[in-house]
Amino acid sequence: MNHPHGKDPAFLRGMTQRRLGRRDAFRLAGLSAAGLALAACGVKGKGTAKPTSSAQAQSEVEAYWSGKTKNGHVDFANWPLYMDPKQPELKQFTKQTGITVTYKEVIQDNPSWFAKIQPQLAAGQSIDYDLMVVTNGLHFTQLVQLGYLVPLDHAKLPNFTANAGERYKNESFDPGNVYSIPWASGMTGIAYNPKYVDTPPTSMADLWNPKYKGKVGMMSDSQEIANFGLFALGIDPDKSTEADWEKAAAKLQAQRDAGIVRKYYDQAYIDPLAKGDIWLTMAWSGDVFQKNVSDGTDLKFVLPKEGATIWTDNMMIPKTAANPVDAITLMDFFYDVDVAGKLAEYINYVTPVPAAKDVIAADAAKATGEDKKLLDMVAGSELVFPTDDDYARLRSYKNFATPQEQKKFESIFQAITTA
Amino acid sequence: MSRLRASLTPYALLFPGTLWLAIFFVIPTVVMLSLSLQSGDVVNGYAFTFNWHSYVDGISTYHDQIIRSLVYGLASTLIQIVIGFPVAYWIAFKGGSRKSVYLFMLLLPFLVSFVLRTISWQFFLSDNGLLLGPLKSAGLVPQDFHILATSAAVIGGLAYNFLPFMILPMYVALERIDPRVLEAAQDLYASKAQTFLRVVLPLSLPGVFAGVLMTFVPATSDYVNASVLGGTSNTMVGNVIQNQFLINQDYPTASALSFTLMALLLVGIFAYARALGTEDVLEVAAR
Numbered sequence: 001m002n003h004p005h006g007k008d009p010a011f012l013r014g015m016t017q018r019r020l021g022r023r024d025a026f027r028l029a030g031l032s033a034a035g036l037a038l039a040a041c042g043v044k045g046k047g048t049a050k051p052t053s054s055a056q057a058q059s060e061v062e063a064y065w066s067g068k069t070k071n072g073h074v075d076f077a078n079w080p081l082y083m084d085p086k087q088p089e090l091k092q093f094t095k096q097t098g099i100t101v102t103y104k105e106v107i108q109d110n111p112s113w114f115a116k117i118q119p120q121l122a123a124g125q126s127i128d129y130d131l132m133v134v135t136n137g138l139h140f141t142q143l144v145q146l147g148y149l150v151p152l153d154h155a156k157l158p159n160f161t162a163n164a165g166e167r168y169k170n171e172s173f174d175p176g177n178v179y180s181i182p183w184a185s186g187m188t189g190i191a192y193n194p195k196y197v198d199t200p201p202t203s204m205a206d207l208w209n210p211k212y213k214g215k216v217g218m219m220s221d222s223q224e225i226a227n228f229g230l231f232a233l234g235i236d237p238d239k240s241t242e243a244d245w246e247k248a249a250a251k252l253q254a255q256r257d258a259g260i261v262r263k264y265y266d267q268a269y270i271d272p273l274a275k276g277d278i279w280l281t282m283a284w285s286g287d288v289f290q291k292n293v294s295d296g297t298d299l300k301f302v303l304p305k306e307g308a309t310i311w312t313d314n315m316m317i318p319k320t321a322a323n324p325v326d327a328i329t330l331m332d333f334f335y336d337v338d339v340a341g342k343l344a345e346y347i348n349y350v351t352p353v354p355a356a357k358d359v360i361a362a363d364a365a366k367a368t369g370e371d372k373k374l375l376d377m378v379a380g381s382e383l384v385f386p387t388d389d390d391y392a393r394l395r396s397y398k399n400f401a402t403p404q405e406q407k408k409f410e411s412i413f414q415a416i417t418t419a
Numbered sequence: 420m421s422r423l424r425a426s427l428t429p430y431a432l433l434f435p436g437t438l439w440l441a442i443f444f445v446i447p448t449v450v451m452l453s454l455s456l457q458s459g460d461v462v463n464g465y466a467f468t469f470n471w472h473s474y475v476d477g478i479s480t481y482h483d484q485i486i487r488s489l490v491y492g493l494a495s496t497l498i499q500i501v502i503g504f505p506v507a508y509w510i511a512f513k514g515g516s517r518k519s520v521y522l523f524m525l526l527l528p529f530l531v532s533f534v535l536r537t538i539s540w541q542f543f544l545s546d547n548g549l550l551l552g553p554l555k556s557a558g559l560v561p562q563d564f565h566i567l568a569t570s571a572a573v574i575g576g577l578a579y580n581f582l583p584f585m586i587l588p589m590y591v592a593l594e595r596i597d598p599r600v601l602e603a604a605q606d607l608y609a610s611k612a613q614t615f616l617r618v619v620l621p622l623s624l625p626g627v628f629a630g631v632l633m634t635f636v637p638a639t640s641d642y643v644n645a646s647v648l649g650g651t652s653n654t655m656v657g658n659v660i661q662n663q664f665l666i667n668q669d670y671p672t673a674s675a676l677s678f679t680l681m682a683l684l685l686v687g688i689f690a691y692a693r694a695l696g697t698e699d700v701l702e703v704a705a706r
């Protein structure tokens with residue numbers, strides 16, 4: 001207990017008079033204070049050594065997977081709006097393999113999901129899910145560093161080997177897909193409401209345009225907002241240095257000080273955009289499409305000419321999973337070209353299976369009316385199937401070498417978003 | 420034997436509550452205090468190092484947000500007293516046989532989740548929403564006028580969200596006033612204003628005090644209103660703490676800020692109790 005004014009007589013009276021319970025509680029607090037040293041080691045270090053050679057990695061894979069068998073069930077944790085609510089894909093999976101799936105949309109954002117599962121994984125307990133989807137970035141790296149993820153047996157991933165796009169087989173955050181394979185990718189660009197914005201924005205500079213004073217939304221996530229500041233200055237985020245961050249922060253601070261920014265959003269920017277509280281905003285590619293489909297809005301999304309970030313949500317198996325074989329079977333199932341196509345038709349994020357485009361195009365040829373229009377739109381959408389030109393403009397999040405570097409980065413940019 | 424049993428009875432009665440407090444209040448508080456003095460990071464672990472820097476750095480970096488939270492908390496509490504007192508007074512003295520109906524109506528909106536209520540305010544107050552849309556098209560307010568993303572929106576949200584916790588204790592205090600006391604005041608030729616100022620108001624003060632305790636503390640540490648209704652310059656210390664815990668995983672700074680806030684609130688409450696001339700704060704709060 002920390003009572004900085006313990007000498008206050010009123011306080012002492014209140015705490016001691018005729019109140020057995022409280023006095024007892026206080027004694028107990030004294031005991032607990034003695035146990036402070038014990039509590040001090042409440043958060044232990046759990047960093048583990050990573051395999052350094054592929055042979056070593058291979059032996060880890062064999063050690064983990066030997067003796068594991070199919071159990072007939074898998075618990076899948078995913079994000080909202082990441083599958084058709086009728087779950088046609090999962091029904092098909094159960095029909096094909098006999099494995100039942102419990103699908104829960106329990107992941108709202110990476111930090112809180114990490115905070116939720118970390119204590120259980122640290123204690124070696126089950127998190128009740130065999131398969132989960134986490135974005136590349138800080139928390140993904142920490143899951144790997146802490147040894148919480150199962151090394152994947154690629155012999156069990158034939159569809160992935162055959163159908164995944166080359167780009168998705170060698171991502172910088174998990175080279176060789178040791179721990180993860182992509183679920184979907186998306187881009188962070190600029191969304192705008194054409195009702196209020198006459199000239200479509202094309203560059204980062206539009207977010208600094210005084211014309212839109214008080215009507216610009218920015219994201220509060222340090223990585224996302226930093227990237228926009230860096231792009232605006234023509235710096236590649238992945239190669240940026242501390243000096244670059246300071247410059248980007250100054251640029252973002254100027255935008256804030258000029259009153260251009262309405263608010264720093266976590267993820268609830270799409271409704272204010274549709275309502276006209278903000279006119280243009282940083283946004284994730286799929287959100288705009290889904291909002292347009294579900295609410296009949298006419299919001300637009302552009303990749304600014306300076307560049308934009310691409311991120312990848314990845315499927316992975318936590319170390320304490322009860323049904324790893326069923327989980328990896330399901331992971332591979334989503335790399336079936338047909339399944340990937342159907343999924344992309346609904347979620348409208350970038351699919352890691354390029355051949356899915358043909359499936360969607362074929363579906364579009366068969367469909368009529370509104371459906372056909374929609375499917376043609378998906379097959380032709382650069383947000384689902386980015387062109388090489390788009391990819392050339394897309395950059396990844398900054399990977400941090402040390403926690404100190406990360407902390408420095410966060411403190412520079414959070415000074416702007418949480419002032 | 421029976422004497423022993425009798426002397427043990429109070430302890431037996433206190434046991435569940437004490438155990439509950441110990442497990443869910445004392446231990447977490449001690450762990451938090453310990454955390455606030457540790458240094459390290461999630462991957463490499465935290466170690467107890469008497470790292471007072473979390474306090475120094477936390478306060479020097481976020482003093483603006485701390486002060487803002489106290490100001491918002493105070494402003495919303497004052498608004499609640501101004502709005503709530505007449506309501507409580509009316510229900511207590513003029514409510515008649517329908518008192519419980521009025522109280523229920525008062526509580527009805529609060530059966531809806533806290534976050535949802537705040538979001539519905541966001542809908543209502545949006546730039547072209549139910550309130551401002553018609554006003555703007557009628558030309559009564561300028562086109563770029565907005566309520567959301569201002570201090571007023573956050574303070575208003577706080578005042579709204581905690582209002583019943585202000586009204587109910589005040590109502591209880593007012594309702595307890597014996598009507599004969601008021602009759603006595605009239606018999607002694609007190610005017611209506613005098614009766615109110617010299618009889619009703621002093622007797623209602625414990626209720627006001629309890630109401631302030633129950634609203635000022637949660638309003639000051641709230642983060643939902645600021646994140647839903649606020650803009651770039653309305654961040655409260657609750658938002659910072661949430662950020663430090665969940666996004667940065669900087670547990671020491673988050674804990675240090677929590678303790679700083681707790682200390683400030685305690686100091687504020689006891690100073691307030693003094694100013695009000697209350698002898699025993701907790702006694703009053705327990706009424």
